[in-house]
Amino acid sequence: xxxxxxxxxxxxxxxxxxxxxxxxxxxxxxxxxxxxxxxxxxxxxxxxxxxxxxxxxxxxxxxxxxxxxxxxxxxxxxxxxxxxxxxxxxxxxxxxxxxxxxxxxxxxxxxxxxxxxxxxxxxxxxxxxxxxxxxxxxxxxxxxxxxxxxxxxxxxxxxxxxxxxxxxxxxxxxxxxxxxxxxxxxxxxxxxxxxxxxxxxxxxxxxxxxxxxxxxxxxxxxxxxxxxxxxxxxxxxxxxxxxxxxxxxxxxxxxxxxxxxxxxxxxxxxxxxxxxxxxxxxxxxxxxxxxxxxxxxxxxxxxxxxxxxxxxxxxxxxxxxxxxxxxxxxxxxxxxxxxxxxxxxxxxxxxxxxxxxxxxxxxxxxxxxxxxxxxxxxxxxxxxxxxxxxxxxxxxxxxxxxxxxxxxxxxxxxxxxxxxxxxxxxx
Amino acid sequence: xxxxxxxxxxxxxxxxxxxxxxxxxxxxxxxxxxxxxxxxxxxxxxxxxxxxxxxxxxxxxxxxxxxxxxxxxxxxxxxxxxxxxxxxxxxxxxxxxxxxxxxxxxxxxxxxxxxxxxxxxxxxxxxxxxxxxxxxxxxxxxxxxxxxxxxxxxxxxxxxxxxxxxxxxxxxxxxxxxxxxxxxxxxxxxxxxxxxxxxxxxxxxxxxxxxxxxxxxxxxxxxxxxxxxxxxxxxxxxxxxxxxxxxxxxxxxxxxxxxxxxxxxxxxxxxxxxxxxxxxxxxxxxxxxxxxxxxxxxxxxxxxxxxxxxxxxxxxxxxxxxxxxxxxxxxxxxxxxxxxxxxxxxxxxxxxxxxxxxxxxxxxxxxxxxxxxxxxxxxxxxxxxxxxxxxxxxxxxxxxxxxxxxxxxxxxxxxxxxxxxxxxxxx
Numbered sequence: 045x046x047x048x049x050x051x052x053x054x055x056x057x058x059x060x061x062x063x064x065x066x067x068x069x070x071x072x073x074x075x076x077x078x079x080x081x082x083x084x085x086x087x088x089x090x091x092x093x094x095x096x097x098x099x100x101x102x103x104x105x106x107x108x109x110x111x112x113x114x115x116x117x118x119x120x121x122x123x124x125x126x127x128x129x130x131x132x133x134x135x136x137x138x139x140x141x142x143x144x145x146x147x148x149x150x151x152x153x154x155x156x157x158x159x160x161x162x163x164x165x166x167x168x169x170x171x172x173x174x175x176x177x178x179x180x181x182x183x184x185x186x187x188x189x190x191x192x193x194x195x196x197x198x199x200x201x202x203x204x205x206x207x208x209x210x211x212x213x214x215x216x217x218x219x220x221x222x223x224x225x226x227x228x229x230x231x232x233x234x235x236x237x238x239x240x241x242x243x244x245x246x247x248x249x250x251x252x253x254x255x256x257x258x259x260x261x262x263x264x265x266x267x268x269x270x271x272x273x274x275x276x277x278x279x280x281x282x283x284x285x286x287x288x289x290x291x292x293x294x295x296x297x298x299x300x301x302x303x304x305x306x307x308x309x310x311x312x313x314x315x316x317x318x319x320x321x322x323x324x325x326x327x328x329x330x331x332x333x334x335x336x337x338x339x340x341x342x343x344x345x346x347x348x349x350x351x352x353x354x355x356x357x358x359x360x361x362x363x364x365x366x367x368x369x370x371x372x373x374x375x376x377x378x379x380x381x382x383x384x385x386x387x388x389x390x391x392x393x394x395x396x397x398x399x400x401x402x403x404x405x406x407x408x409x410x411x412x413x414x415x416x417x418x419x420x421x422x423x424x425x426x427x428x429x430x431x432x433x434x435x436x437x438x439x440x441x442x443x444x445x446x447x448x449x450x451x452x453x454x455x456x457x458x459x460x461x462x463x464x465x466x467x468x469x470x471x
Numbered sequence: 472x473x474x475x476x477x478x479x480x481x482x483x484x485x486x487x488x489x490x491x492x493x494x495x496x497x498x499x500x501x502x503x504x505x506x507x508x509x510x511x512x513x514x515x516x517x518x519x520x521x522x523x524x525x526x527x528x529x530x531x532x533x534x535x536x537x538x539x540x541x542x543x544x545x546x547x548x549x550x551x552x553x554x555x556x557x558x559x560x561x562x563x564x565x566x567x568x569x570x571x572x573x574x575x576x577x578x579x580x581x582x583x584x585x586x587x588x589x590x591x592x593x594x595x596x597x598x599x600x601x602x603x604x605x606x607x608x609x610x611x612x613x614x615x616x617x618x619x620x621x622x623x624x625x626x627x628x629x630x631x632x633x634x635x636x637x638x639x640x641x642x643x644x645x646x647x648x649x650x651x652x653x654x655x656x657x658x659x660x661x662x663x664x665x666x667x668x669x670x671x672x673x674x675x676x677x678x679x680x681x682x683x684x685x686x687x688x689x690x691x692x693x694x695x696x697x698x699x700x701x702x703x704x705x706x707x708x709x710x711x712x713x714x715x716x717x718x719x720x721x722x723x724x725x726x727x728x729x730x731x732x733x734x735x736x737x738x739x740x741x742x743x744x745x746x747x748x749x750x751x752x753x754x755x756x757x758x759x760x761x762x763x764x765x766x767x768x769x770x771x772x773x774x775x776x777x778x779x780x781x782x783x784x785x786x787x788x789x790x791x792x793x794x795x796x797x798x799x800x801x802x803x804x805x806x807x808x809x810x811x812x813x814x815x816x817x818x819x820x821x822x823x824x825x826x827x828x829x830x831x832x833x834x835x836x837x838x839x840x841x842x843x844x845x846x847x848x849x850x851x852x853x854x855x856x857x858x859x860x861x862x863x864x865x866x867x868x869x870x871x872x873x874x875x876x877x878x879x880x881x882x883x884x885x886x887x888x889x890x891x892x893x894x895x896x897x898x
Contacts, residue, residue, distance in 0.1 A: 056691065057596065057656075057693045057695075058595060058596065058753055059594065059595055059596055059597055059598045059601075059620075060598055061594060061595070061598075061757075062594070062595040062596070062753045062756075062757065065753070065756045065757055065760065066756060067752065067755075067756055067759075068759060090547055090548050091547065091548070093543050093544070093547055094543070096542075096543040096546040096547065097546070098536060098539055098542040098543055098546065101536070101542075101546065101768075102532065102536050105529065105532045109525060109528075109529050112525055115523075115525040115528075116520050116521070116523045116525055117520070118738050119523040119524070119525065119528070119736040119737070119738035119739075120517055120518065120520055120523065120736075120737055120738060121517050121518070121732070121737040121738075122738070122740075155762075156583060156761070156762035156765070156766075157762055157763075159760075159761070159762050159763055160761060160762045163760055163761050163762070167486065167488060167489070168485060168486055168488070168489040169484065169485065169486055169489070170486055171486045171487055171488075174486075185759075185760075185763070188759065188760055189760040192756075192757070192760050193486075229484075264483065266484045268484075305548070309546040309547075309768075310546070310547055310548040310767070311545050311546035311547060311548075311549070311766065311767040311768035311771075312546075312766060312768060313549075313762065313764065313765060313766035313767065313768075313769075314766075325494065326485055326489045326492070328494075329489075329492045329493060329494055329495075329619075330488075330489065330492055330619070332494075332495055332612075332615065333492065333586075333590055333612075333615055333616040333619050334583070334586070334587060334590050334761065335582075335583035335584055335586050335587045335590070335740065336584075336586055336612070337740065338583070338740060339583075339738065339739060339740040339741075339766050339769055340737070340738040340740065341528075341736075341738035341739060341740075341769065342740075342766055342768065342769060344738075
């Protein structure tokens with residue numbers, strides 16, 4: 045059989061979902077540095093490796109294993125919802141962070157990173173052909189998940205203060221006019237130091253968005269808000285803005301997704317959700333089929349990290365570290381990039397969002413991309429971060445730079461190479 | 472709104488998949504001991520807690536963290552497919568266990584327990600209305616997964632040597648006659664010390680099953696075999712039987728699912744699959760959306776456990792421990808149960824499968840079940856382990872007893888109570 049015929053045969057063996065699921069668009073890009081060690085990647089979204097809490101975790105292990113019974117409980121199967129003490133600790137923590145008390149730990153579910161919560165929430169709410177609204181631009185991994193479940197993804201324009209309320213309202217009104225409003229199931233929004241833009245939603249915007257979604261929602265056509273607060277703990281400066289979830293005092297509309305990966309260590313592969321009480325059992329039933337519970341040992345260690353203050357100490361140190369790396373990145377951009385190039389100054393998180401002059405595409409295959417590749421430097425092309433919709437042109441002159449994983453010297457070198465590529469593309 | 476109306480509203484907000492997904496039938500049963508601490512559970516499928524490798528894991532942590540660079544790599548994000556060294560180690564291990572060499576580590580995927588592999592495999596192959604063949608009886612958790620994806624589950628009768636070849640052939644022939652053969656996507660089979668029966672497939676049966684599936688399969692209508700070998704390492708006695716997967720020399724038909732939970736520690740929540748090369752990318756794409764990789768720290772610790780021999784030492788110890796517990800359970804059954812009650816003597820694994828005389832139902836609500844409950848002892852009713860199919864009556868006079876989690880004294884006490892309940896139900 046020819047390999048083309050074989051590939052076709054193979055596809056016919058797969059479920060509709062599997063046929064809709066492709067390799068992440070960005071995979072080939074992230075693999076490039078493995079092929080060429082001289083390649084400097086400002087694309088990789090990993091965390092700073094030097095500052096990972098190796099010593100702290102040894103302490104946590106010693107603490108847990110000093111009690112043999114507790115250690116053995118941590119090595120046993122856990123429950124689908126996650127370790128009870130951890131969930132209680134998180135409930136109190138969220139109350140301290142301003143969410144309406146009392147929080148019922150029953151509505152907190154421990155997941156494999158926040159990603160699993162994004163997946164479960166989507167799988168439980170979205171049928172093929174349903175609509176999910178996202179920010180323009182948004183987190184590209186989640187758009188892969190939406191493709192896989194067969195959702196139609198619509199991007200809502202944003203500015204530096206978050207989703208533009210008028211744009212959200214206009215989209216919903218036009219969907220109402222076309223009779224498609226009942227198919228809108230989720231508004232996905234990253235409220236803090238968004239990936240890729242690095243900007244946050246102001247409090248006013250959170251209120252506006254919540255009000256609009258509530259207004260276009262009814263008992264029959266319910267729109268949930270999926271608030272992804274992955275970068276919440278990584279605030280360098282500026283005022284504290286309450287979670288959008290704060291507005292959901294009856295705990296019925298907003299799913300809050302959090303992670304331990306950014307502010308502590310991705311190696312635990314743990315995150316959690318605080319869920320509307322009506323959805324919790326359905327998310328749990330689904331997780332029961334996926335894996336009936338996340339790693340119990342990892343959960344017990346994280347629980348100790350939270351209770352002893354080790355987690356918060358580490359997060360505080362990380363904020364310093366990332367702030368310094370951000371400062372360095374902005375400084376080099378300022379000194380070396382042509383003035384026509386614009387960028388946002390993030391007050392937290394891991395990313396700087398850069399906009400080239402109109403007409404200078406950053407997409408794979410563009411002159412700029414090739415100039416960068418020739419100079420052995422990588423970025424995330426902005427086009428990957430936009431929901432691609434028929435009949436709507438999205439910007440293609442942007443890029444995401446990440447200062448988290450890269451160390452200082454290669455960061456400076458990589459940015460200089462990118463500045464060279466900019467200059468070349470602009471001539 | 473009334474609570475009934477509210478529940479209906481709530482359901483209308485869910486995806487079709489979520490509406491198909493229910494709480495595991497057995498949940499209420501497994502929660503009973505929490506409500507009544509005097510309840511003795513021979514139902515719980517947890518592992519022996521006393522023997523969990525707390526000391527060994529401290530050693531593994533010390534080993535990993537003695538190299539700061541290695542420790543920090545383990546605390547970073549991993550890859551979707553899992554830690555490369557672990558996958559290489561497993562490839563060699565599977566070759567040593569008799570699978571055709573060379574095994575490409577690219578086809579080994581690390582998952583959250585073997586459960587996640589069962590889920591991913593099913594999700595990638597099965598559309599609603601497709602057919603999955605399982606053993607009668609089979610692992611009840613997997614049947615929940617099948618309901619959730621909308622599969623039609625058909626049980627194939629088994630005897631003490633595994634699936635009965637004639638029964639498999641007859642089922643496939645009848646599906647062929649009705650035009651439904653193309654909808655058969657998977658045969659799910661537990662080859663070693665099956666849950667719930669405790670029996671294994673003989674080598675001859677493996678060959679027969681493989682041949683039949685191959686014969687009814689074509690390029691267009693492909694039937695995969697999902698070989699769940701979760702209890703492979705827990706063999707107490709008898710000859711070694713090669714994996715069914717051994718027959719799949721081209722690596723195209725059999726997905727082998729393995730776990731570290733039974734022979735080492737469930738708290739890591741890790742398992743793995745050895746997959747047909749054609750399926751690997753599709754399973755990985757799906758896992759990318761679920762969680763883009765299992766816990767990296769846990770994977771690194773397991774890798775050290777395998778490489779140092781700590782894993783195998785522990786598994787050897789566990790075999791002794793479980794054999795002794797099995798011997799005790801069989802001994803008490805022999806001495807206390809009425810002679811009309813039959814049971815299988817497992818040569819490995821964690822379960823004893825008991826058959827009451829015809830007409831004595833063990834199902835929830837039955838006289839026997841109530842007599843047991845009144846005596847504060849629990850078992851898994853056999854009915855939960857059968858695919859319920861319209862027009863086919865399945866046995867309802869069986870039960871699964873687990874000797875893994877329960878300690879010796881309560882085990883003896885629980886069995887005596889169950890024997891009392893038997894006697895009461897038989898009078």
